Structures are given as C-alpha cells and as structure tokens.
Amino acid sequence: MGELGKVHQLLIPLGGHTLTFNLEAILMTWIVILVLTAFGYFATRGRSILPGPMQALGELFVNQLFGLADDALDKELARKYAPMICALFMFLVLSNWLGIIPHLEEPTKDLNTPLGLGLMGFFIAHYAGIRAKGIKAYVREYFEPMFFMMPLNLIGELAKVVSISFRLFGNIMGGSIIILVVSYLTYSVLLPPALNAFFGLFVGTIQAFVFTMLTVVYISVQVK
Amino acid sequence: MMEFDVQTWIKVAAFSGGGLAMGFGAIGAAIGEGYTAAEANSAISRNPEMAGDIFKAMLVGQAIAESASIFALVVAMILLFTNFAAESFVTVSVLLASGLSMGLGAIGSGVGSGFPAGAACQGMARQPAASGRLTTNMLIGSAVCQTPAIFALVTSFILLFTNFSGRPVSPTWAAVLGAGLAAGLGAIGSGLGGGLVAQASCEGVARQPLTATPVTNVMLLGQAVTQTTAIYGLLVAFVLMFKNFVPTDSIAPPMALLGAGLCMGIGAIGPGIGEGFTAQSTVRWIARNVEATADLTRVMLVGQAVAESTGIYSLVIALVLIFVV
Amino acid sequence: MAIEGVDLVKAAAFLGAGLSMGLGAIGPGIGEGMAAAKACESIGKNPKEAGLLTRTMLVGQAVSESTGIYSLVIALLLLFVV
Numbered sequence: 215m216g217e218l219g220k221v222h223q224l225l226i227p228l229g230g231h232t233l234t235f236n237l238e239a240i241l242m243t244w245i246v247i248l249v250l251t252a253f254g255y256f257a258t259r260g261r262s263i264l265p266g267p268m269q270a271l272g273e274l275f276v277n278q279l280f281g282l283a284d285d286a287l288d289k290e291l292a293r294k295y296a297p298m299i300c301a302l303f304m305f306l307v308l309s310n311w312l313g314i315i316p317h318l319e320e321p322t323k324d325l326n327t328p329l330g331l332g333l334m335g336f337f338i339a340h341y342a343g344i345r346a347k348g349i350k351a352y353v354r355e356y357f358e359p360m361f362f363m364m365p366l367n368l369i370g371e372l373a374k375v376v377s378i379s380f381r382l383f384g385n386i387m388g389g390s391i392i393i394l395v396v397s398y399l400t401y402s403v404l405l406p407p408a409l410n411a412f413f414g415l416f417v418g419t420i421q422a423f424v425f426t427m428l429t430v431v432y433i434s435v436q437v438k
Numbered sequence: 439m440m441e442f443d444v445q446t447w448i449k450v451a452a453f454s455g456g457g458l459a460m461g462f463g464a465i466g467a468a469i470g471e472g473y474t475a476a477e478a479n480s481a482i483s484r485n486p487e488m489a490g491d492i493f494k495a496m497l498v499g500q501a502i503a504e505s506a507s508i509f510a511l512v513v514a515m516i517l518l519f520t521n522f523a524a525e526s527f528v529t530v531s532v533l534l535a536s537g538l539s540m541g542l543g544a545i546g547s548g549v550g551s552g553f554p555a556g557a558a559c560q561g562m563a564r565q566p567a568a569s570g571r572l573t574t575n576m577l578i579g580s581a582v583c584q585t586p587a588i589f590a591l592v593t594s595f596i597l598l599f600t601n602f603s604g605r606p607v608s609p610t611w612a613a614v615l616g617a618g619l620a621a622g623l624g625a626i627g628s629g630l631g632g633g634l635v636a637q638a639s640c641e642g643v644a645r646q647p648l649t650a651t652p653v654t655n656v657m658l659l660g661q662a663v664t665q666t667t668a669i670y671g672l673l674v675a676f677v678l679m680f681k682n683f684v685p686t687d688s689i690a691p692p693m694a695l696l697g698a699g700l701c702m703g704i705g706a707i708g709p710g711i712g713e714g715f716t717a718q719s720t721v722r723w724i725a726r727n728v729e730a731t732a733d734l735t736r737v738m739l740v741g742q743a744v745a746e747s748t749g750i751y752s753l754v755i756a757l758v759l760i761f762v763v
Numbered sequence: 764m765a766i767e768g769v770d771l772v773k774a775a776a777f778l779g780a781g782l783s784m785g786l787g788a789i790g791p792g793i794g795e796g797m798a799a800a801k802a803c804e805s806i807g808k809n810p811k812e813a814g815l816l817t818r819t820m821l822v823g824q825a826v827s828e829s830t831g832i833y834s835l836v837i838a839l840l841l842l843f844v845v
Binding site for chain 3: 442443445446447449450451453454455456457458460461462463464465466467468469470471472473474475476477478479480482483484486489493496497500501504507511514518519548552
C-alpha cells in the first residue's frame, strides 16, 4: 500500500529546466506498440481468402471500426481518418487490458497518455474543420449564434478535451486502485480475479470504445 | 481551533472532504445509469431483434454518465493521499471546499447524461434504421451535458493546487468555501437541464430521422444557453478565489463571502432546470414540425432569457456581497 | 474534555467514511430500482423475452453499482488505511 502514488521518473536537467520521463508509462507503451506491430505483421502476412485466426481478428477490427467511421463521417473523410480511428481503438484496448498481466500496468494509468491522445484528437478535429470549412467560416462559428457566446464556445471546446481525457484516466486509475485496495483488504483471496475481470477487461473495453467514438464524433461535428 | 496544530485540522478537512466528494459524486451517476438501464430494458421488450445494438448503446451511455463520478473519485483520491503543506488554516477550508465542489458538481451531470442514453435506446427500438445517427446524437448530447461537471472539476483542481497560504485566514476561509459551493451547486441545474435537451433530441431523431440536422443544432444551442448559469457559478468561484481580501476580525465579512457563494450556487439550480425544460420542449416540437424551426428557436431563446432572470439576480446579489458590502 | 490531535483525525476519517458510504448509497439504490421496475414492466409486456430482459437488467444494474463500489472503497480506505 505504500507503493500507492509512487511513480518512477527519470529526470534529465536540460538548460535550466528538467526533462521528466515517467518510466513505467513509457515502458508499457513500448510493449503495447511492439505487440500491435507484431500483430499487424502476422495478420497481413500471406493474405488468403480463407483467413487464419490472426487475419480473421484483424478483419474483425477493421470491419467494425471502418463501419463506425463511415456512419459518422462522409465518404472521403471516412477513408482518410478510419485507419487512425482503428489504430486508436486497438491501442486503447490493448493498453487497458495490459493490467491483467502481473507486473505489467496500463500506460493509460498515467494522466499523460489519455491527455496526449485527447489533445491529438482535438487538434485533428480542428484541423479537419479548418480544411473543410476554410478559416473564416471556422472562426465565425465561434461567434454563433450571438456575439458574446464566443467565450462560452471556446470553453466548451476545451471542456471536451478535459472530459474525454479525464474520463479514460479516472476509470483506469480508479479501477487499478480499487483492485489494489480490495486485494490488500481481503488478503488477495477470492475477490480480486472477479474485480480484475470487471474493471480491467469490461470497463477497459467500454472506455476505449467511448474514447474512440467521441473522437470520431468530435471530428464529424467540426466538419459539418 | 486552538490546541490542535494545523496539520491535524488539515487531515480532518482532507478526510471529510474526500468522503463528501465521493459520497455526493456517486449519487447522480448511479441514478442516471439506472434510468438508462430501465429505458434500455423497455426498448428491448418492444423490439427484441435490436437487443444487441440497444445493449451496446446502453453500455456506452452508462459509461459517459459515469464520467462525473470518476472525476469525483479522482478528487477524493487526491484529497486522501496527498501530503498538504501545513502552513496556514486557509488550507483546511480549501480542502473541504475542493471536495464539496466536485462532489456536488457531479450530481447534475450524472443524472442528466442518463436521459439521452435512455432516449437513444428507446429510439433504436422504434426506428432501427436510425441507429447510427442516434448513437452519434446521444454521444454529442451527453458529452456537452458533462461541461458543468468539468467546471466543478476545474474549480476543485484550482483550489487544490494554488497556494493560498499567503492570504489572511479570515475572510479567505469563507471565500474559498463559497467558491467551492458556487461551482459545485451551480453545476446541478445545468447538468440536469442539458440532459433533458439531449433526451428530447434523441427522441426527435428517432421519430423523424430526416430532421436530424436542425434538431442537433437547436439541441447544441439550447444546451449552451442552459449552461450559462453554471458559467455564472464558475465566475463567482473565480472571483472569490482570486480576489485579495483585506484581513478582518469580525464575523460579518466572511459570512458575506460565504453567502455570496451559496447565493450563486443555489440560485443557479432553478434556471438551469427551467431552461432545460424550455429547450427540451423546443427540440421535441422541431422534430415534429420542422418548418416552424425559426419561430420555435426564437421563442426558446426569449423564454430562456426570461427564465434566466432569477439567475441573474443571484449573480448580482453575489457580486454585491463580494464587492460592496 | 481533552481531545487529542490524533483522535480528531481519526474522528474525521470515520465521519468521512460514513458520509461517503451513506451518501453514496442513495444513487445506486434509486437507479437500480428504476432499472428493475422497468424490467418487470417490460417482461410483463413481452414474457417471451424474459431471459434476455433479465440479463440486460443485471448488466445495467452492475454498471450502475460501480459508483457505489467507488464510495465503498473510499470508505474502506478512510477506515483502515489512512
């Protein structure tokens, strides 16, 4: 229990400021990246009409997520952004599931990961909006429907980033702390596996899906 | 106050604040999620073939309604496990205010986000072809409905991470407590109101999928106006947190600041809900009668502005209490 | 009555735990009750689907319970750990 809240960090002083690296999050993210890259390689090697298990899994992901993007965005935008959406979902699902494996923890437990992904989605959405509407129409939208609504609209946009990131972070971090506390209190008897399954697998999948869907929806709202 | 050192009182406030934050924060989300589950069940019974899609929509909607409670959990964890610097008695009040702000602020958004999810589930049973559009609408509506809880979270974090120890103990203790209450209570009405609007929009899209665009636009407009009272709460909270007050010995100035916070906080509940009802009704009827959109929108804005009036009176009195008295 | 500083902290922890669980029990109670009520109504309208409806109700109630679990954990933390 004393470990609660401890983060291993690497501090590099660089010209007056310090560069801080949160080691656990970085290591776990690299593990996720390696696993996904390996999966991508094995799933597309030797494509055949009768798919093997890896290819079938890959096709399942691609079908579902490209369908999601098609529903929300129009044709060419969907083709442009669907691969990113698919990658985002697969990254998040694997990250949230990593906590099940002993000694590994979810990279999304560190606020930096969800916040980074949220900001990425925010910039992509606004870039898509400016591309689609042109800069003048984009700026004019902030002043709709009344002139003094500008600060409200601005705050609303920032609130979107905060809510999407904190939702993912809170769910994953809260789940892992709850598992830790309950294991400590019940001396790791009986309850922890069930809790792990609920908070790690079930909640992790749903939160990854919600994050991805909200990113798609934000992009679609900006380009309309 | 006298025999115990500051560290003891800080721990007292941290634990009480943490308990209050999670306690209040759990109320709204659970009610909203239960409502969603109820509507989903009713929808499945109507149209069992859509059970898979309805189930998925229910889970997604519940996950979004959960967000405000998660924010409250994060604040509670921070309050329980951080070692706060024991410098001044103001920190005691700060911790309590932080817990109250997030705890109370999560109530409205939790309940509110459950409404559109329930309506989306019902809509899918009625109109399976509009499922994609309904899910999108539900997500947009619920996500915007969360904004007042975000304001409460921002206030909570500012309270936790700003150094208030340089300020005079009295009346700053009342100022920060008032700030927490203003932001927290002020988010209740807007959260509920925003949820009502989103519910009507999901219902409208299910009834008449061709009207999806005007319905979504007016929903966003109605939600934005409903959130103005939460913005007033945030504004009063910021003023209370960042204004430099002169040190005082009497009890009157602190009570004035606490009263300002309570005034704006409680006063924002009613207009938030009322404007929510207005926008809900507008969106519902735009779906049924899309040619009347312009008239309906105009009447909605006028009606909401009038409903806002008591909220504005609360804001005025709160500002008077802060600056004049 | 001489109160020690340590006692006061413990007292506050207990109070916080009580408030956390007490208030936190309101929501799941109401929410799960609503879910169960509508489930009964739905089964009454369509008894053939009773299995599917019951399963949906249970999953919905389990998700609604999660905030109650968070309150429970905060209460347990305040009682035994801090």
